[in-house]
Amino acid sequence: MKKTILFTLLSLFTVAVFSQEIGIQLYSVRNEVKKDLKGTLEKVRTMGIRELEGGDLYGMDVQAYRKLLDGMGYKMVSIGVDYNALTGDLTKTIEQAKALGATYVVCFWIGHNGNEFGMKDVDEAAARFNRAGKILKDAGLDLCYHPHGFEFRPSTSGTLFDDLVAKTNPEYINFELDVYWVKQGCADPVVYLKKYPSRMKMLHLKDREHGTTCNDTGGADEETNVVLGKGDVNIKDVMKAAKKAGVKHYFIEDESTRVMQQVPQSLQYLKSLK
Numbered sequence: 001m002k003k004t005i006l007f008t009l010l011s012l013f014t015v016a017v018f019s020q021e022i023g024i025q026l027y028s029v030r031n032e033v034k035k036d037l038k039g040t041l042e043k044v045r046t047m048g049i050r051e052l053e054g055g056d057l058y059g060m061d062v063q064a065y066r067k068l069l070d071g072m073g074y075k076m077v078s079i080g081v082d083y084n085a086l087t088g089d090l091t092k093t094i095e096q097a098k099a100l101g102a103t104y105v106v107c108f109w110i111g112h113n114g115n116e117f118g119m120k121d122v123d124e125a126a127a128r129f130n131r132a133g134k135i136l137k138d139a140g141l142d143l144c145y146h147p148h149g150f151e152f153r154p155s156t157s158g159t160l161f162d163d164l165v166a167k168t169n170p171e172y173i174n175f176e177l178d179v180y181w182v183k184q185g186c187a188d189p190v191v192y193l194k195k196y197p198s199r200m201k202m203l204h205l206k207d208r209e210h211g212t213t214c215n216d217t218g219g220a221d222e223e224t225n226v227v228l229g230k231g232d233v234n235i236k237d238v239m240k241a242a243k244k245a246g247v248k249h250y251f252i253e254d255e256s257t258r259v260m261q262q263v264p265q266s267l268q269y270l271k272s273l274k
Helices: 002-017 026-035 037-045 062-072 083-087 091-100 119-138 160-167 179-184 189-195 235-245 259-272
Strands: 022-025 051-054 075-080 104-107 142-145 173-178 200-205 249-252
Touching: 022 026, 022 259, 026 037, 026 051, 026 259, 037 062, 051 249, 062 075, 062 091, 075 091, 075 249, 083 119, 091 104, 091 119, 104 200, 119 142, 119 160, 119 173, 142 200, 173 179, 173 189, 179 189, 179 200, 189 235, 200 235, 249 259
Parallel strands: 022 051, 022 249, 051 075, 075 104, 104 142, 142 173, 173 200, 200 249
Antiparallel strands: none
16 A cells, blocks of 8 residues: 555656656666566656566566556556567567557667668668558557667768658658667767657667767667766757657666666756756
């Protein structure tokens, strides 16, 4: 009973502090949940976080996992889908998303050969996204793609990300922008939020340590993830642009080993923004 009251109060606090809810991508606590799933989720909940992005069942039955989340006052907003699964039968993905109460399905990586990523990969990805997005849309779900940096390589249209946007149908596929990975890909997330406001449905909030060198590989040292507002991603302007663009869901993703210490500080920073 006490926990239920606490979680309710925290939910009200979150809504009151932010003009939109701030959730967390559960990959952030991948190491902590291995040791104590329920305890970790309870700690995250006491931070005032209610919305989740995930998909891993941690060895649990999907109904049992949903019951656990519901009991803590969580809402699973989106789950992940593997890129290769987009060409096959999506029944299991649809069933799992609905069982967890999710409304979005997100692909986090376009498969490609080593560090070779070009227009051929964009064309293939666009075809997969358009096909799978229609199937998911017909099932009442929305598909998004989460870029990882290599998509911002130059092309005749600007970047390969620009080509991907142009080749995909907004009725079936939109985007979850990870602002760290856009920056790591040597681009500016604010530019893309302003350029494609109607296509940006969700956001990964993540900041990057000053002095980190960008690259087009889609890789980086996880320990360069710092408290929001302490890095070079320009989170303040990101939030302004995202709000103006009408981004629907925001998830903190902190991949560092300091996640449990940094997330509360990141939430405090977001609270300070006007």
